[in-house]
Amino acid sequence: MKTSPIIALDFDSAEKTFAFLKAFEGDVNVKVGMQLYYKEGPAIIARLKELGYDIFLDLKLHDIPNTVKSSMEVLAGLGINLINVHAAGGKTMMEAALEGLDKGTSSGLVRPSLIGVTQLTSTDENQVREEQLISVPLQESVLHYAKLTKNSGLDGVVCSVHESAVIAEACGNEFLKVTPGIRLADSGTHDQKRIATPEEAHLAGSTHIVVGRAITGAADPRAAYEHINASWRGTK
Numbered sequence: 001m002k003t004s005p006i007i008a009l010d011f012d013s014a015e016k017t018f019a020f021l022k023a024f025e026g027d028v029n030v031k032v033g034m035q036l037y038y039k040e041g042p043a044i045i046a047r048l049k050e051l052g053y054d055i056f057l058d059l060k061l062h063d064i065p066n067t068v069k070s071s072m073e074v075l076a077g078l079g080i081n082l083i084n085v086h087a088a089g090g091k092t093m094m095e096a097a098l099e100g101l102d103k104g105t106s107s108g109l110v111r112p113s114l115i116g117v118t119q120l121t122s123t124d125e126n127q128v129r130e131e132q133l134i135s136v137p138l139q140e141s142v143l144h145y146a147k148l149t150k151n152s153g154l155d156g157v158v159c160s161v162h163e164s165a166v167i168a169e170a171c172g173n174e175f176l177k178v179t180p181g182i183r184l185a186d187s188g189t190h191d192q193k194r195i196a197t198p199e200e201a202h203l204a205g206s207t208h209i210v211v212g213r214a215i216t217g218a219a220d221p222r223a224a225y226e227h228i229n230a231s232w233r234g235t236k
């Protein structure tokens with residue numbers, strides 16, 4: 001996957017998606033999440049691929065190992081670049097996800113990179129302690145999941161910018177640190193808790209940023225994208 005920002009296509013139809021993408025042609029990374037995939041199915045991936053986009057399929061699988069393995073085998077055939085599971089599903093589940101991807105690409109397709117979601121960027125310290133009953137600080141929980149993900153053979157994690165540096169130290173610079181929760185200094189946080197600017201992501205060592213509403217909700221999405229891309233690359 002290219003290192004340019006990954007635009008979250010959180011739309012409820014193919015029609016809205018392709019109307020939005022008119023300003024971008026095939027030169028950007030895109031993310032298809034649950035809303036769009038559940039609405040449009042595999043056909044949306046085929047259309048995006050035809051137009052040349054690099055695709056992160058963000059379905060965050062979390063189930064028993066056998067189910068995740070067989071689902072990944074099917075999803076691998078879509079020809080996507082990046083896909084994910086919840087690290088909380090455990091080592092056996094993550095290994096099964098990899099096996100499924102390997103099996104689904106054994107005919108010669110390139111295996112998509114596989115990453116584990118550590119703690120959602122909409123989660124804060126309080127939620128980790130009170131609702132998940134995790135007694136260590138949130139950053140320790142994220143780091144623990146990152147190490148587990150690496151030990152399971154995966155290519156990286158989804159985390160917030162605030163954990164990118166410690167994960168790089170523990171798991172290496174090559175280990176993917178895909179970071180949503182990106183906000184410009186003057187924009188609202190919405191439902192996100194662990195937010196950061198593109199500049200902060202650049203400085204912290206994130207390998208990729210995922211940006212949704214800061215681009216899709218902008219008056220001029222292409223201009224917002226260019227501004228975010230320049231900040232992320234440290235050229236602004």
Ligand SMILES: O=c1ccn([C@@H]2O[C@H](COP(=O)(O)O)[C@@H](O)[C@H]2O)c(=O)[nH]1
Nearest residue numbers: 008033119120121180181210211212213
């Ligand atoms: O921890 C996570 C994992 C995934 N996401 C997804 O990223 C985008 C973020 O959208 P914004 O509009 O920029 O907040 C969205 O599709 C999420 O499902 C995440 O935010 N945090």
